[in-house]
Amino acid sequence: MANYLIVTDTTSAMNLEIAEKHGIELVPLSVVISGKEFKDLIDISNEVLYEKLRDGLVPTTSQPSTGYIMEKMEKWKEENYDAIIILTCSSDLSGTNANFHMVKEQLGMDNVYVVDTRSVGAPILDGAIRAKEMADEGASVQDILLMLDKKYQNQFSFLFPETLTQLKKGGRISPIAANMASLLKIKPLLYLKEDGSVVDKFGFARTEGKIVQLIIDKFKDLNVNSLTNKIYISHADNLRGAQKVEQLCKALFDNIDCEIVELPSVLTCHGGLGCIAVQSTLKI
Incomplete structure (x- = not known):
């Protein structure tokens, strides 16, 4: 059976527990508060974020850095997956999708498929979990991509x-x-x-x-x-x-x-x- 890696980021509403349960790689965006950057769900929890908002602070978010994505994708390349399917939030809402594409080209990873879900939040989580289920069932990359396209055309x-x-x-x-x-x-x-x-x-x-x-x-x-x-x-x-x-x-x-x-x-x-x-x- 082919060995696929399913990846998404924290714009998907997926947390570390769900990612571990389903065997999905979760890439954090960053939360920026008073000029300090925190990796989402790693350096800062939702509960701490709520406290900052109650204190009147104005957090912002930023996409994963190119260096961080490069580090991740170099590691995935060494692990010799048959295919890597990456689900990101809408490319109009974040530069994360473009960043993954850029690093893919730089590393020459032809087995990487970067999916622009045109969405944000739980529909991405839903698609990532279903993609992993299909991968475990032995579905082809094309069948998984067709499923994702249908999901994101109907949300x-x-x-x-x-x-x-x-x-x-x-x-x-x-x-x-x-x-x-x-x-x-x-x-x-x-x-x-x-x-x-x-x-x-x-x-x-x-x-x-x-x-x-x-x-x-x-x-x-x-x-x-x-x-x-x-x-x-x-x-x-x-x-x-x-x-x-x-x-x-x-x-x-x-x-x-x-x-x-x-x-x-x-x-x-x-x-x-x-x-x-x-x-x-x-x-x-």
Whole structure:
């Protein structure tokens, strides 16, 4: 049987425990706080990140350095894998994908396949786990890549922040827009465009319940259902809110398969404490 390595990074919402359980290589992005860089999940935990946000700090994230990726890929090259399949978040949201491509060319690793998922968060985790399962079952590289392409052609991602504080601090929303939203007591619902190019506003509502209804209405338009889809609900220190969303989704989508995970730091740094992502993906 061929020996494949499946790789993803921490924008996938995968943690070290899940990666070890499934035998997936996890590459950390970095969280930058007050000029100091921490490798995600290695030098800084989600709990510490939450504390920094509560203290009013404005963390940012950065892609893995070229040197770090070079070090990793040189090691993988020595291990003589038949194929290495690397899943990254959308290339429009991070330079990680381009970095892997560049190092692949520099090292002449023709057995490396760098997949631009056009996504961020749990759908990448989902695809990486399924790719590893298929690899273990003896599937070909092409069959795995076809599966991933189908998954990422049929996904949809929402993010709704509990407050606009972090988006305002990080410059992702103007102070005027944030103040108007606060004055009018409306909550924004954001989404990742289908081509993975940008996170944009989807709509506004006055209550969290109506925000969730906007999500459910869109999923119904996309024919999301319990037979063909799975819903991931990710949160930044807001398990209770995620569980409420899960209950609604199960009630309205015939007990659809839902999984709650922690939001990756790249989204928590921008969305802030309490934010929740709701994402649909195909079950293949």
